[in-house]
Amino acid sequence: MASKLTRSNGVGWAFALPGFVLITTFIILPFFFAFWFSLTNQRLISPNPTEFIGLSNYERLLGLDVITLEPERDDTGKIVRDEDGEIQYPRVRTITRNPDFPEYKGMREWFRWQSGDNAKVVIASDVVFMKALVNTLTFVVFIVPLQGGGALLLALLINQRLRGINGFRTIYFMPVVISIVVISLLWRFIYDGNDGLLNNILAALTFGLFEPVDWLGNPDTALGSIIVMSAWQGVGLHMVIWLSGLQTISPTLYEVAAIEGASKWQTFRYVTWPGLRNTAILVLIVITMQAFALFAQIDVMTNGGPLDSTQTLVFQAVERGYGKQDISGGSAISVILFFMVLAISLVQRYLTRERS
Amino acid sequence: MPNWAWSGYLQPLPIDESEFDDFLPGTKGYWDGKLYSIGLWDAAVALYARESTLDDLGLRRPTLEKPWTGEEFMAALDAAKASGDYEYAFDPGMAWTGEWYPYAFSPFLQSFGGDIVDRSTYKTAEGALNGEAAMEFGEWWQSLFQDGYAPGTSQDPADRDNGFIEGKYAFQWNGNWAAVAALEGVDEVVFLPAPDFGNGSKIGAASWQFGISAASEHPDGAAEFIEFATQDKYLAAFSDGIGLIPATASAAQMTENYKDGGPLAVFYDLSEAQAMVRPVSPGYVVAAKVFEKALADIANGADVADTLDAAVDEIDADIEKNGGYGH
């Protein structure tokens, strides 16, 4: 198969080498450093020697346990309830800060549920990390359909023969070329709780019925607000990718569908969608990768707050590694993130391979 | 600064400390008993208010000798809130994230009797940041936001800058660097000392300072420059130029704003009388961030005891990871 004409070890290596050396020095090497640092107590600046500490950074991040709290009882043995009838439990700190239970030292409540009269409390040694993990996954789960689906709708909308359609396409794509830092700053005005543009628009649309919401200041809406903004910014890019996929579908297929009397939905379901399979895979992968790296929006808009509702893995990795000078802790988060992304891309690759 | 000194990036100043005897405490950077850095100026924080607010609400005017007690302060906020004239009674400045939190708010904690770390050993925050005094501080802090006295972490930064001048806030906790603008916007502005929550009125101190790099080949030249720049006339010129508090009393007399009877003289007195430097420890860099997050979380409604415990755990874990930071 390899003809003499195209075979050349020397030239092949020589051509590939500059690129390979650069990528090794500036991406692969730092990545292995991160891996190594995560097993030590490395600091950004410190006179102390770096020591190998095994997996304890990971243990600190991932430590989880469940404890059972029994209700408080008064002298007669009756369960104490507050005025709303809620059962009163002893505070978790009576266990986690109790020298009798050294195994729970430094842990804190993450969430709890009721089981009979008792409360089961999940305690974690790094609640902030756990929240960052959940938020990152939430972000991925919501942004993929929102951005991918929204982009497909836009692509279908723009894929028609109309005068001036290119102008609309140009406008929809515009946010893509603007820096996410600039966009995030602008959206702070939009989401502002007092006099923000969004609140004013919603109030006008509902004739004043709408109660103003502090979008970024409320733990229930902050992450959602960032998801919507991120989808808004990136949707134009994926619209163009879908559009190119749409244009590869042969017009004769549509003609056949029309002759058969297919409805619009049937045409989409049986002609358009199958023709977009490869495009869908590309869009899915690109959005997922970008979503895991969520950082700039958080840094500019919320710093992970309020109440950790917008913490993400990358934000925490940077906050610890650089902000708190704890390179080892930040690196451990990076490594965990890497393995998550690796696992997901392997799964994606497996699923898409099986189908095609 | 201690973080750099500890890491070996700075060397002690090769200058006789007695030269700086008359400097405000906030301008001197000590680590391990040695003077590493010196500042040209200090900053101070005060409670901004209007004369008319005090009169209308019938409030006693607090003085340096007899500041408001915690109860008097809360009574003042209640009165301001009840008057309905203000969007919020008190603006602590939650929009200014970062160093403002530990600088401006940890003195409240100290006035309650707590601290960010246990300064007797610098080895732990246990007891200091989650003891009874700290819990009391935390509950008080949370009440400011939960009971609607103060705008929370999502305060619009523009309101932080202009809200007091525009009359949205009755009282504002702010630094002397904003005083010139306040004087221009509100003629009847008064700068009141911090309330006393039981352990005296406290405000934060410290400034940006000069130090000499450990790698410096010419420490003597650098020292000469520092000695030259810290003469009173330059301190005064610096203050006139940028509006900050000059480091010595004699320099203060030479400035427009801080001489006796000057419009900002009260800040010099505040700095001299109440200023507490923040914890002098290389671990402060991390502790400050932890403290900032804890205060933001409490303001947003997190459980006080759990949040302070978590802060203590994180600070302690960091101290341990760093082998005690050389204390």
Place this chain on the structure above:
Amino acid sequence: MAQVAVDNRGLRLFTRYLVLSLVALVFLFPLVFMVVSSLKPDNQLLADTGSLRAFMPVGDISLDNYFAAFDRAPIGRFMMNSVFVTVVTVVLSIAICSVAAFSFVFIDWNGRGTLLSIILATLIIPFETIAVPLLLVVSRMPWLGFEGIDWGWLNTYRVQIVPWIVDALTIFLFVQYFKDLPRELIEAARVEGASWFQVYRRVVMPLSGPVLATAAILKSLKMYNEQYLWPLIVVQDEAHRPIMVGLGYFFQLDVAWGELMAYLTLISVPVLAFYLFMQRAFIASIASTGVKG
């Protein structure tokens, strides 16, 4: 009947344009708000966010914010730094990545599959997660200058350029594109005795317009728009600071909102102008990446 049908068509056309226009508003309004606000003094800007006036250049309109912004930060310098770093990186990136991809696709050599897999695997490492270790690497890196060897790359242009030259995505783009070029052309050129470099230069590059445009555009956007965290931690001196980091000048304790808007507009105008001018190439090139996927 015929009359009704015509009306219907007119109505449908109208609805289509209405929908298209409403969607366009959704994408435009923050940008309009930015430009309009940059012309207003702070107090009016903040008061206007409560009404439609936020999008209208009305009231006290002037360019004062722009003059003030130029006074506050050396914008010209920052802009030049950003453009310089972007251009140099893009040129080097295209050269080195296309040569490497050429070798992976057209030349048959031992280990090329493994090497390519390793490179592509780095696609899934987000930059932010290696920023701090990379900082330690570049702070100890040697550089051969006119006066001998320097140690440490902090506060230079090279620290903003060299680590960014090669990335897996650019190599991937070239590899995908090259795979679809007819191999016979290359073999024919080889039969005629062309050297490998000549094949690359004379045969492959002239056919690679679309992928060159894609790679250059994506890389430029990345270098100009997204260089924020990295320069923040490796460049402390003003002389080498890029435009995004200059934002910090507008976030001192008192935020000057009008000036900030002026600065945001100044940052965005070059890219927007470039985009509007080249929009066909932009969209076509990105679309071409899609088809290959």
